[in-house]
Amino acid sequence: MPSFKPLLVVAGVGKGGGTGAATARAFAKEGYSIALIARGADSLKSLEDELRASGVEATAFPVTSYEHVSLRSAFQAIRNRYPAQQYSLRAALYNASHWVRKPFLEITPEDIQAITETSINGGFAFAKEVISEYKNNEIDNTDGLGKRGVLIFTGATASVRGNTTTSAFAAGKFALRALSQSLAKEFGKDNIHVSHAIVDGAIVTPQGREQFNNPPIYDSQDQSLTPEGISAAYVYLAKQPRSAWTWELDLRPAHEKW
Ligand SMILES: *[C@@H]1O[C@H](CO)[C@@H](O)[C@H](O)[C@H]1NC(C)=O
Numbered sequence: 001m002p003s004f005k006p007l008l009v010v011a012g013v014g015k016g017g018g019t020g021a022a023t024a025r026a027f028a029k030e031g032y033s034i035a036l037i038a039r040g041a042d043s044l045k046s047l048e049d050e051l052r053a054s055g056v057e058a059t060a061f062p063v064t065s066y067e068h069v070s071l072r073s074a075f076q077a078i079r080n081r082y083p084a085q086q087y088s089l090r091a092a093l094y095n096a097s098h099w100v101r102k103p104f105l106e107i108t109p110e111d112i113q114a115i116t117e118t119s120i121n122g123g124f125a126f127a128k129e130v131i132s133e134y135k136n137n138e139i140d141n142t143d144g145l146g147k148r149g150v151l152i153f154t155g156a157t158a159s160v161r162g163n164t165t166t167s168a169f170a171a172g173k174f175a176l177r178a179l180s181q182s183l184a185k186e187f188g189k190d191n192i193h194v195s196h197a198i199v200d201g202a203i204v205t206p207q208g209r210e211q212f213n214n215p216p217i218y219d220s221q222d223q224s225l226t227p228e229g230i231s232a233a234y235v236y237l238a239k240q241p242r243s244a245w246t247w248e249l250d251l252r253p254a255h256e257k258w
């Protein structure tokens with residue numbers, strides 16, 4: 001057993017019913033303490049309360065934006081709350097996302113700015129904080145693991161394919177994928193594991209049901225992804241030993257047409 005308490009940081013928790021929150025719960029079950037970063041302070045607080053009620057050391061770090069200064073101060077607060085003598089950041093998920101689906105000529109400068117903030121500025125800033133932290137970690141050799149930490153990015157079909165209404169969304173997701181691949185190559189030799197997951201299909205969340213007017217696919221796990229299914233894959237990535245690492249994973253429900 002390692003001598004430190006492993007810590008997971010998740011950015012992008014939304015309303016607490018999606019992939020970010022499910023990942024926090026799944027890593028908590030694996031014995032991780034949890035740092036939650038998101039823009040919605042209220043939902044962050046309720047997830048923090050829920051995790052604490054089940055005995056998990058969880059702390060919410062609300063941010064006003066995903067710009068570098070905000071993420072920097074969130075990480076400073078994380079280091080104060082979870083000091084390095086006792087805790088060790090070992091897993092990180094960048095799940096923040098901004099959804100735009102519009103024909104190209106309707107896309108506004110504000111849409112582009114929001115995409116740039118979440119998928120580019122935020123992705124770079126988050127990765128910089130996490131990797132700087134990982135560089136100081138000892139290699140964890142428990143069960144031949146051989147890594148200093150795992151950094152996972154949530155992608156989408158739009159990470160690899162543009163389409164009629166996804167010019168803005170896909171541009172951001174392509175950027176995030178390019179970042180994750182570059183980081184995987186640059187930091188693999190430091191035993192830092194960087195991964196990108198292409199989530200291909202609708203994810204069942206309360207917000208998704210609302211946004212898309214509750215289509216029947218949400219009632220079938222053959223046709224839609226559950227946040228728990230995705231988070232199980234993220235735990236699997238974290239547990240991969242250094243001799244067989246996945247950079248990119250794709251996840252889709254059994255009946256997805258692709
Ligand atoms: C987390 O990732 C999923 C899948 O891409 C996305 O639907 C969701 O909006 C993301 N959460 C946040 C808070 O951005």
Ligand SMILES: *[C@@H]1O[C@H](CO)[C@@H](O)[C@H](O)[C@H]1NC(C)=O
Pocket residue numbers: 157161163164165
């Ligand atoms: C591309 O967009 C069209 C029109 O919105 C849609 O019918 C199709 O399913 C999309 N293709 C993919 C691969 O998402």
